[in-house]
């Protein structure tokens with residue numbers, strides 16, 4: 649993407665130095681060039697079934713705010729799409745900007761969205777734990793959903809209302825019923841490619857499934873994200889904004905689409 653729309657991610661202390669993995673060949677995020685993506689007729693529809701009672705808590709981990717789920721059984725799972733196995737939901741979180749001009753990690757034809765949702769799942773068929781799956785090439789499956797400025801999102805609002813309670817790093821609150829499927833667009837279309845985690849340990853273990861259609865949220869909801877802090881109680885406050893990684897080289901990868 650041309651420099652003109654490169655945002656100032658470099659200012660963020662977490663990614664002050666260009667964080668690259670020596671020998672990394674499948675790093676994320678990437679720009680998705682729509683015209684270069686290849687329609688794959690063998691891609692199946694993605695099947696998603698989440699049990700809202702598996703929701704546990706929300707916490708601020710100093711990178712984003714995470715909504716974590718009980719992944720001790722196959723109760724909230726995804727299957728199909730590009731996946732060989734069934735994957736269990738572990739957590740979801742967001743990345744966003746200081747302003748609405750940027751914030752997403754992935755881009756589409758160099759367009760940034762103001763925020764991006766990541767629903768993180770792990771391959772519990774082949775691996776005994778999330779921590780082990782994180783180290784394996786087919787260990788994780790992350791669904792990415794772009795957020796665009798528009799109508800207020802009622803499902804998101806229940807999350808937004810809880811954010812003041814996790815303003816500081818390492819704070820947590822119980823959050824016992826939430827259905828993350830309310831955050832998915834109704835359109836089934838997606839792109840998929842082999843990539844990595846976008847925060848440390850940056851391991852190359854993610855099958856990315858990026859939804860073509862964004863969901864709409866309003867300005868107040870995006871502003872609520874920006875009231876969170878990277879810093880703990882007692883530290884000098886640093887607003888949690890621009891918590892995204894810079895775009896990474898595509899290298900020898902093809903992005904497939906589930907749609908013509």
Ligand SMILES: NS(=O)(=O)c1cccc(F)c1
Pocket residue numbers: 766768790844845846847848849
């Ligand atoms: N941003 S992300 O690639 O979805 C991610 C980073 C770190 C851990 C994790 F489970 C997911």
Ligand SMILES: [Zn+2]
Pocket residue numbers: 741742743766846
């Ligand atoms: Zn993420």
